[in-house]
Amino acid sequence: MNDEFDFVETARKCAGSVVRLAQDLVRLPSRGGIDDYGPVLDRVESWLRERDLPHRRLHGADAGPVGLLVEIEGGRPGPWWTLDACLDTAPFGDEDAWSFPPTAGDVVDGWLRGRGAADSKLAASVFCHIAEDVHQDAARLAGGLSVLLDVDEHTGQFGGARAFLEDVRARRPSGVMIGYPGFDDVVVGGRGLWRAVVTVHAPSGHSGSSKSVVSAVSRAARLVQLLDTMELPGADEGFPLPAKLSVTSINGGSGWSVTPDRVDLNIDIRLTPALDGPAAAGLVQDVVARLDAELPPPRPTEVAEVACWPPFRLAPEQEPAAAMLRAADILEIRLTAKTAGPSNIGNLLAGHGVATIAGFGTPYVGLHGTDERAQLAQLPLVHALYHRTIRDLLSDLPPA
Structure with a gap:
C-alpha cells in the first residue's frame, strides 16, 4: 500500500456490504443482561468464517460467551493494536414510544434504524471489513491487528473486555480504539x-x-x-x-x-x-x-x-491518538480531541496500562433512548479514517 491508496473510495465500494452486515446485527436483539448473545455472535462468526478470518470466542467466568476476537499477525515484528466495538445494546425502553420497531434494521432517508445502530453495531461491521482488508496482505505488515467484538458491555460488567485482558493467548495491545459514535470528536481521555x-x-x-x-x-x-x-x-x-x-x-x-x-x-x-x-x-x-x-x-x-x-488522558503525540489525528488531517476531517465526563471501557483499559481512544463514528440520534439511528452519509469517511489509522500504526504508510 502506498500514499496513493484512496481510503475513501475503498470505503465507498464496500459501504453496501458494511450496511448489510450492520442491518443483520440490528435485527438480532442483544440487549445487555436481557437477550441471549448467541444469535448475534453466531451471525458475526459466520461472516468471519466465510472470509477465512482467524478468530475465536471469548468466555466469561461462568463459561458463557462474551465476545469474538479476531487476530491478524503481520509478517514483521511490531506492536499490536485493537479495534473494539460492542455487539450488545442498551434496553429498548418503552417500545410504544418508538416510531419504528427497535429491531427494524432498515435504512430510511439515509439513516440505519434500530437499537444498536449507533452503539455500536455499525462500528462492529466497519471493523470486520477493515480486518478483512488487513488480512489480505498481512505478510507485509509490522505487528498485528486485533478486533474485539464484545458483549456484556451495557451491563456495566464489561465481560468481553475483561476476558480479552485476562486471556493469556491474546496479544496485549499497545493501544485500543473503541468505535463509539459521534462525528465531531475523538475521546482521548475521561474522568x-x-x-x-x-x-x-x-x-x-x-x-x-x-x-x-x-x-x-x-x-x-x-x-x-x-x-x-x-x-x-x-x-x-x-x-x-x-x-x-x-x-x-x-x-x-x-x-x-x-x-x-x-x-x-x-x-x-x-x-x-x-x-x-x-x-x-x-x-x-x-x-x-x-x-x-x-x-x-x-x-x-x-x-x-x-x-x-482511574482517569486517563493521552497526550496529542501519544499513539493511537496521534495516528488518528494524522489520518484526520490527511483526509480533511475536522476532528477535535476531547476529554469526556462520563466513564467508559477506556477507563478499564487505562487501569491495565493500555492507551485508549474512543468515540469517533457516524452522527446519531437516540443513543440509549427512543428511535436510535445512525446516519450513513458520513460512513465512508468514518471507515476511511479508521482504516488509514490502522495502516499507519501497522507501518504500512510513509510518514505524513
Missing part, C-alpha cells in the same frame, strides 16, 4: 470513577411513638447535606474537567408507621488526576466520621466500595 454504597444506621421504631429518635432517614439526609458541601478539585491545564460527586440513589424504609433502622445511599465520584480513588474514599470517610460524631448511631456508618476506575 474516572469511585463508587460506594454508604449505609447509615439508627434505632427503628414506631413513627407515632412519643420517644424522640434520630431516624436513619434523617441521618441519611444530613449525610447528603454534608456531601453536597464537600470541596473537590477543579479543572486545571493538565485535565480540563473538575471532579464531581453525586448521590445517585437513596433506599430505606418499607411502610408508613415504622422508622427504618438503615438507609443505603449510592455515591458516585468522578475522578481526575487531582482526585484519585484513595483520596475520594478518604474524603467520604471523613464526612462519615463527621456525621457519626454529630448524630451518634447505634452502629458506625459503613462505606462499601463498589468500583474504582
Whole structure:
C-alpha cells in the first residue's frame, strides 16, 4: 500500500456490504443482561468464517460467551493494536414510544434504524471489513491487528473486555480504539470513577411513638447535606474537567408507621488526576466520621466500595491518538480531541496500562433512548479514517 491508496473510495465500494452486515446485527436483539448473545455472535462468526478470518470466542467466568476476537499477525515484528466495538445494546425502553420497531434494521432517508445502530453495531461491521482488508496482505505488515467484538458491555460488567485482558493467548495491545459514535470528536481521555454504597444506621421504631429518635432517614439526609458541601478539585491545564460527586440513589424504609433502622445511599465520584480513588474514599470517610460524631448511631456508618476506575488522558503525540489525528488531517476531517465526563471501557483499559481512544463514528440520534439511528452519509469517511489509522500504526504508510 502506498500514499496513493484512496481510503475513501475503498470505503465507498464496500459501504453496501458494511450496511448489510450492520442491518443483520440490528435485527438480532442483544440487549445487555436481557437477550441471549448467541444469535448475534453466531451471525458475526459466520461472516468471519466465510472470509477465512482467524478468530475465536471469548468466555466469561461462568463459561458463557462474551465476545469474538479476531487476530491478524503481520509478517514483521511490531506492536499490536485493537479495534473494539460492542455487539450488545442498551434496553429498548418503552417500545410504544418508538416510531419504528427497535429491531427494524432498515435504512430510511439515509439513516440505519434500530437499537444498536449507533452503539455500536455499525462500528462492529466497519471493523470486520477493515480486518478483512488487513488480512489480505498481512505478510507485509509490522505487528498485528486485533478486533474485539464484545458483549456484556451495557451491563456495566464489561465481560468481553475483561476476558480479552485476562486471556493469556491474546496479544496485549499497545493501544485500543473503541468505535463509539459521534462525528465531531475523538475521546482521548475521561474522568474516572469511585463508587460506594454508604449505609447509615439508627434505632427503628414506631413513627407515632412519643420517644424522640434520630431516624436513619434523617441521618441519611444530613449525610447528603454534608456531601453536597464537600470541596473537590477543579479543572486545571493538565485535565480540563473538575471532579464531581453525586448521590445517585437513596433506599430505606418499607411502610408508613415504622422508622427504618438503615438507609443505603449510592455515591458516585468522578475522578481526575487531582482526585484519585484513595483520596475520594478518604474524603467520604471523613464526612462519615463527621456525621457519626454529630448524630451518634447505634452502629458506625459503613462505606462499601463498589468500583474504582482511574482517569486517563493521552497526550496529542501519544499513539493511537496521534495516528488518528494524522489520518484526520490527511483526509480533511475536522476532528477535535476531547476529554469526556462520563466513564467508559477506556477507563478499564487505562487501569491495565493500555492507551485508549474512543468515540469517533457516524452522527446519531437516540443513543440509549427512543428511535436510535445512525446516519450513513458520513460512513465512508468514518471507515476511511479508521482504516488509514490502522495502516499507519501497522507501518504500512510513509510518514505524513
